[in-house]
Amino acid sequence: MWEGDRSKFPEIIDGKPVIDLDSQKYVKIWQGPQHPGVTGNIALEVTLCGDEVVDLKTHVGYLHRGFEKLLERRTWMQGFTIVCRICVPEPDTNEYLFAAGVEELSGITVPAKAEWIRTLTLEMARLASFLMWLGGQAAAFGMGTVGQWTVAHRDFLLDIFEELSGGRIYHMYIVPGGVRADLPKGLDRRLEDVLKKIEILLKDVDRVLFNNAIFKLRSRGLGIVTRDMVDSYGVVGPVARAAGLARDLRKDHPYLVYEKLDFDIITATGSDAFTRAQVRFKEMYQCIDLIRQILSRMPDSGDFYTPVPNVLHWKIPAGATFVQAEASRGEYGYYMVSDGTAYPRRIAVRGPSYSHAIALLQKLAINTNIADLAGLMVSLQTCPPEIER
Amino acid sequence: MSLRDIISPFYVWKRAFSKPFTTKKPLSDRPGAPRYRGFHKNDLNKCIGCGTCETICQNEAIDLVPVPGIETTLEDSGLRPRIDYGRCCWCALCVDICTTDSLTMSNEYVWIDADADVFRFVPGYDEKEWQHQDRGYRRSEEYRLLHPQRTDMKMLDPVTGVGSFLEIVQGYSREQAIREAMRCVDCGICVASCPAHMDIPDYIRAIRNDDLEEGLRLLYQTNPLPGVCGRICTHRCEEVCSLGVKGEPIAIRWLKRYIVDQVESSSFRDILQQEFVPNGKKVAVIGAGPGGLSAAYYLNRMGYSVTIYEKYPLPGGMLRYGVPEYRLPYDQLDKDISYLLTLGIILERDKQVGKDIGFQDIYQQYDAIFFSTGLSVSYKLEIPGEELPGVIPGLQILAEVTQGLKPVIGRQVAVIGGGNVAMDAARTCRRLGADVTVVYRRREEDMPADREEIEEAKSEGVKFIIQAIPVKISRSSAGKLEFFWNEATMVSQGEGQRPRPEAIPGAVRQLEVDTLIPAIGQGSDLAFLSEDRQNQIEFRKYKVKVDYLGQTSDPRIFAGGDIVNPTADAISAIADGYRAASGIDKFLRK
Numbered sequence: 001m002w003e004g005d006r007s008k009f010p011e012i013i014d015g016k017p018v019i020d021l022d023s024q025k026y027v028k029i030w031q032g033p034q035h036p037g038v039t040g041n042i043a044l045e046v047t048l049c050g051d052e053v054v055d056l057k058t059h060v061g062y063l064h065r066g067f068e069k070l071l072e073r074r075t076w077m078q079g080f081t082i083v084c085r086i087c088v089p090e091p092d093t094n095e096y097l098f099a100a101g102v103e104e105l106s107g108i109t110v111p112a113k114a115e116w117i118r119t120l121t122l123e124m125a126r127l128a129s130f131l132m133w134l135g136g137q138a139a140a141f142g143m144g145t146v147g148q149w150t151v152a153h154r155d156f157l158l159d160i161f162e163e164l165s166g167g168r169i170y171h172m173y174i175v176p177g178g179v180r181a182d183l184p185k186g187l188d189r190r191l192e193d194v195l196k197k198i199e200i201l202l203k204d205v206d207r208v209l210f211n212n213a214i215f216k217l218r219s220r221g222l223g224i225v226t227r228d229m230v231d232s233y234g235v236v237g238p239v240a241r242a243a244g245l246a247r248d249l250r251k252d253h254p255y256l257v258y259e260k261l262d263f264d265i266i267t268a269t270g271s272d273a274f275t276r277a278q279v280r281f282k283e284m285y286q287c288i289d290l291i292r293q294i295l296s297r298m299p300d301s302g303d304f305y306t307p308v309p310n311v312l313h314w315k316i317p318a319g320a321t322f323v324q325a326e327a328s329r330g331e332y333g334y335y336m337v338s339d340g341t342a343y344p345r346r347i348a349v350r351g352p353s354y355s356h357a358i359a360l361l362q363k364l365a366i367n368t369n370i371a372d373l374a375g376l377m378v379s380l381q382t383c384p385p386e387i388e389r
Numbered sequence: 390m391s392l393r394d395i396i397s398p399f400y401v402w403k404r405a406f407s408k409p410f411t412t413k414k415p416l417s418d419r420p421g422a423p424r425y426r427g428f429h430k431n432d433l434n435k436c437i438g439c440g441t442c443e444t445i446c447q448n449e450a451i452d453l454v455p456v457p458g459i460e461t462t463l464e465d466s467g468l469r470p471r472i473d474y475g476r477c478c479w480c481a482l483c484v485d486i487c488t489t490d491s492l493t494m495s496n497e498y499v500w501i502d503a504d505a506d507v508f509r510f511v512p513g514y515d516e517k518e519w520q521h522q523d524r525g526y527r528r529s530e531e532y533r534l535l536h537p538q539r540t541d542m543k544m545l546d547p548v549t550g551v552g553s554f555l556e557i558v559q560g561y562s563r564e565q566a567i568r569e570a571m572r573c574v575d576c577g578i579c580v581a582s583c584p585a586h587m588d589i590p591d592y593i594r595a596i597r598n599d600d601l602e603e604g605l606r607l608l609y610q611t612n613p614l615p616g617v618c619g620r621i622c623t624h625r626c627e628e629v630c631s632l633g634v635k636g637e638p639i640a641i642r643w644l645k646r647y648i649v650d651q652v653e654s655s656s657f658r659d660i661l662q663q664e665f666v667p668n669g670k671k672v673a674v675i676g677a678g679p680g681g682l683s684a685a686y687y688l689n690r691m692g693y694s695v696t697i698y699e700k701y702p703l704p705g706g707m708l709r710y711g712v713p714e715y716r717l718p719y720d721q722l723d724k725d726i727s728y729l730l731t732l733g734i735i736l737e738r739d740k741q742v743g744k745d746i747g748f749q750d751i752y753q754q755y756d757a758i759f760f761s762t763g764l765s766v767s768y769k770l771e772i773p774g775e776e777l778p779g780v781i782p783g784l785q786i787l788a789e790v791t792q793g794l795k796p797v798i799g800r801q802v803a804v805i806g807g808g809n810v811a812m813d814a815a816r817t818c819r820r821l822g823a824d825v826t827v828v829y830r831r832r833e834e835d836m837p838a839d840r841e842e843i844e845e846a847k848s849e850g851v852k853f854i855i856q857a858i859p860v861k862i863s864r865s866s867a868g869k870l871e872f873f874w875n876e877a878t879m880v881s882q883g884e885g886q887r888p889r890p891e892a893i894p895g896a897v898r899q900l901e902v903d904t905l906i907p908a909i910g911q912g913s914d915l916a917f918l919s920e921d922r923q924n925q926i927e928f929r930k931y932k933v934k935v936d937y938l939g940q941t942s943d944p945r946i947f948a949g950g951d952i953v954n955p956t957a958d959a960i961s962a963i964a965d966g967y968r969a970a971s972g973i974d975k976f977l978r979k
């Protein structure tokens with residue numbers, strides 16, 4: 001926020017700026033829906049006074065593909081093939097939650113080995129998603145190089161996903177009943193090699209980004225989320241943790257094998273873009289550590305799949321459930337309703353971006369510099385596909 | 390902020406000179422992972438064209454299409470999946486559900502072509518370089534979407550079985566039947582192999598939906614003796630079931646039985662609702678076996694007034710007088726037949742055509758005739774001593790048991806033959822308390838009897854002598870029958886031919902028994918037809934020759950059942966009855 005003479009800025013009445021566009025004091029511009037400074041396809045309708053944002057509206061819908069509706073026309077098994085598409089950077093959370101919901105509604109228990117493997121894929125997915133964020137975060141403040149590195153390293157992880165699941169982006173690996181295949185021989189070793197590469201990368205990133213005067217100057221104090229905003233704006237995940245709240249579904253409502261793993265919730269108090277980056281950065285190390293724990297403790301043998309009824313005629317008893325998991329961006333949930341038929345009656349998907357990219361961003365953008373808007377957005381790790389299901 | 394924060398970012402240069410991570414084209418040094426879900430492969434010889442891949446694909450990316458060089462047979466639709474890569478999302482559900490495991494995927498990453506049409510092809514037929522490569526996605530052994538194991542059927546244990554005539558197969562409960570019906574993939578490949586082309590996938594669906602009334606309606610569309618067929622049908626449908634390729638076929642026969650067993654006979658009329666308008670025409674049916682009953686039923690539904698002439702007091706033909714009670718209880722046979730007789734079909738019992746009423750009379754009184762008089766004359770062994778007392782044909786023993794006469798067979802019994810009639814006679818004699826030995830000319834694997842019949846006979850203590858050629862029968866001084874047989878070796882008859890048994894010189898063996906039961910086949914008795922008629926009607930290989938409508942060379946006479954078809958089982962007789970009913974209708978409407 002410009003600290004000097006603010007008389008030229010709009011008057012605030014009842015917490016809202018009074019903007020008279022005809023006064024020629026303000027400019028309205030659109031950032032997006034196609035713009036390198038937005039995450040995915042989303043549009044920010046920005047009103048500026050000078051280079052300071054005085055009002056912001058988020059426009060969504062450019063990516064709407066109607067997944068929730070499409071799911072109503074697919075059988076319970078067919079559904080697993082499209083939920084991954086709801087979130088490109090982190091499809092596995094969707095795969096897991098869809099399967100977990102179906103299993104809960106139909107009373108199916110998956111074998112222990114499948115739970116370990118699922119946890120492994122979720123942590124790999126969080127790590128891959130953080131790598132993507134990290135590159136974006138650096139680039140948003142002008143340092144594209146880091147993005148080149150992290151995206152390449154994400155690709156190393158995708159190699160592992162490809163080996164495990166047969167797909168790089170859309171893994172389609174977690175199915176109702178378990179997972180589709182056991183870990184390929186030697187995957188643990190190859191995954192460990194990738195983790196080592198990522199650790200070296202993180203060290204480099206620490207040097208060039210977290211000890212970078214420009215990054216510090218621009219991200220510190222940017223987009224401060226106060227503690228009381230956390231609940232009123234539906235703030236979750238690293239953004240909430242950076243505001244000092246020890247909230248993590250993996251600890252608060254443990255699922256899969258998280259209870260058996262040794263880790264602490266990472267929190268901080270600065271609650272600005274810089275602190276959030278630090279929290280995520282630490283969570284990346286946490287992912288690496290969790291992956292290692294899983295690989296060393298996972299049972300060698302055992303079933304990874306519980307047969308479900310013939311999927312061509314599978315009807316699930318009427319009922320409803322809400323299942324959730326901690327994605328890299330925070331709490332992710334599936335509300336699923338069965339009316340007793342072979343098709344879901346309703347599936348509603350709720351990801352963190354829904355509140356982060358709309359209400360929260362609209363609030364935090366006010367009084368920031370237009371140049372920092374992209375960095376702010378990435379610091380909330382918003383992902384439009386997840387808003388428009 | 391420190392000086393370090395200004396200098397530190399220059400560390401990026403460290404990576405400026407390191408080897409790039411990217412891979413150059415072509416990607417041959419970086420093939421897709423072994424599990425990669427790339428373009429499909431299909432082993433055309435394993436594939437049976439069941440179309441389950443087409444059913445599961447949510448993108449309708451698969452069409453089953455005819456492919457040159459692949460013939461349609463009973464176990465192969467002759468079609469193969471063609472995949473449209475404009476729609477495929479590479480989920481591999483089609484691979485996971487493939488009933489034969491013929492469909493897999495390659496690990497092919499990249500394929501570029503300017504012609505969009507090439508991206509729709511028949512894997513395995515349209516030659517692609519990856520078709521014969523090993524790598525690529527296939528279903529893991531431990532993960533399967535289909536259920537290969539059949540739901541267990543409760544059976545009477547052999548000890549109780551052999552001590553009574555109680556039914557051996559106990560039938561499915563509701564929960565078991567639904568579980569078994571759930572296994573079905575709805576491909577419908579079975580329909581063609583059923584002589585009556587029953588609507589199998591749909592009645593199985595009715596079971597899944599727990600809608601037995603619908604199931605019953607579907608059964609009666611093509612089969613008026615479903616309770617019978619649900620027990621003793623030769624179930625050729627199960628032989629071609631696509632689930633049977635990698636696992637056990639669906640228990641189609643037992644599912645059919647389940648529907649009939651669950652519905653009270655008193656509600657059949659309401660459920661089937663068979664109102665019809667009489668058309669004033671009359672048809673006579675000779676023989677109340679399955680062929681005759683089936684023709685009568687479908688004619689009745691079309692409005693014909695039908696009279697069946699039956700020489701025995703009770704209807705059912707060989708189903709009653711041949712098939713033993715432990716496989717087909719009389720009350721279950723009666724349940725099927727008594728419903729048919731409530732519909733207005735007239736049954737003239739104890740009326741043997743040719744004796745109690747002349748064929749010519751019937752010919753004059755009715756608009757058309759259907760005859761299905763079956764095979765009632767047992768073939769002779771054609772060996773010396775066959776006329777001795779104590780040599781009793783299998784059919785006769787079985788009929789006597791049905792009639793409630795207790796046949797006198799003594800302690801030691803030998804049954805000659807390897808077909809189902811031989812097994813029925815042997816197992817019936819076991820139930821009458823005898824020690825039974827089956828004697829057969831060829832090897833066990835050559836026996837025409839169903840595998841399960843042979844196994845059950847063994848479990849009930851029936852002994853088997855194989856490769857044994859009957860020589861003669863004589864009476865011993867102790868009053869027993871001495872049966873002489875010659876050990877045989879099997880002599881190859883060339884490719885595709887069944888090997889023939891040939892007597893080993895000097896290897897004659899002897900068996901002492903009280904009763905000897907030949908059961909080596911049976912022929913027809915057409916004495917009810919005058920000689921003129923017998924000459925007029927055409928025969929082929931000892932069977933009455935009919936056309937595709939069941940019509941004989943006399944246009945007013947139709948025939949079916951064992952005297953016509955080569956398969957000689959209940960369902961073929963039923964199908965013949967249906968065919969002749971439509972044929973008669975077509976003929977009389979002209």
Ligand SMILES: Cc1cc2nc3c(=O)[nH]c(=O)nc-3n(C[C@H](O)[C@H](O)[C@H](O)COP(=O)(O)OP(=O)(O)OC[C@H]3O[C@@H](n4cnc5c(N)ncnc54)[C@H](O)[C@@H]3O)c2cc1C
Nearest residue numbers: 676678679680700706707711742762763950951957958959
């Ligand atoms: C022991 C045995 C076991 C069998 N087991 C099986 C089995 O498990 N599964 C299977 O599918 N099939 C089985 N079959 C075969 C099956 O029973 C026959 O294929 C079927 O019954 C043939 O039906 P149909 O109508 O042609 O003749 P039939 O059932 O033989 O009926 C002919 C009817 O015509 C009557 N008839 C004959 N001549 C006259 C006349 N002149 N006047 C009036 N009435 C007359 C007879 O009394 C009889 O009722 C078995 C057969 C036998 C003998």
Ligand code: SF4
Nearest residue numbers: 446477478480481483
């Ligand atoms: S891979 Fe999936 S989308 Fe493609 S043809 Fe098979 S089932 Fe259809």
